[in-house]
Amino acid sequence: EAGVTQFPSHSVIEKGQTVTLRCDPISGHDNLYWYRRVMGKEIKFLLHFVKESKQDESGMPNNRFLAERTGGTYSTLKVQPAELEDSGVYFCASSKKMAWEETQYFGPGTRLLVL
């Protein structure tokens, strides 16, 4: 069984540009999460999808970030326009059930560098 995959693995863009990150969860997992770690900080939750619906977006930093999960399969996270402080590693995770004790499985992350 394939794990959570993320694309691209690395992205280098200039301030003001747009970047779109993609996450493919484990097949059959209805729950999809986005997290990020910015330089020197802890891993922070961004948002949670249940199928195509946003269950919790309390961690989204501002309206430059837009997450979608059309069709309830893969998800995209768009940053527009990107700022220097958006640099970091963006992780996606998925879990099967809508239950707080359900294990989340993480992808390898996308390393974003905004210059």
Add this chain to the structure above:
Amino acid sequence: DAKTTQPPSMDCAEGRAANLPCNHSTISGNEYVYWYRQIHSQGPQYIIHGLKNNETNEMASLIITEDRKSSTLILPHATLRDTAVYYCIVRGTGGGNKLTFGTGTQLKVEL
């Protein structure tokens, strides 16, 4: 979710048991203790979780004290590949489904 406290770093000799402590003195009755680790440049990896009883799987053992205020993750025979940051996370209904990562313990396994 309850806050956790972990030592910032630990060393362990290869082949020996690595015992990683975690304090969670404000844990409530329905909160689970989860352990994840992050090996350099990879995504966080699930290790084990428990509620009250001790748990064991192919990766590790989790020992939770009777009052549930602390726990220990045990890697029985640490290898160089176990060098990573280990996160102890307390998770319950109050925090929703999200995981709240702290600073973790940097475990260094040496020859």
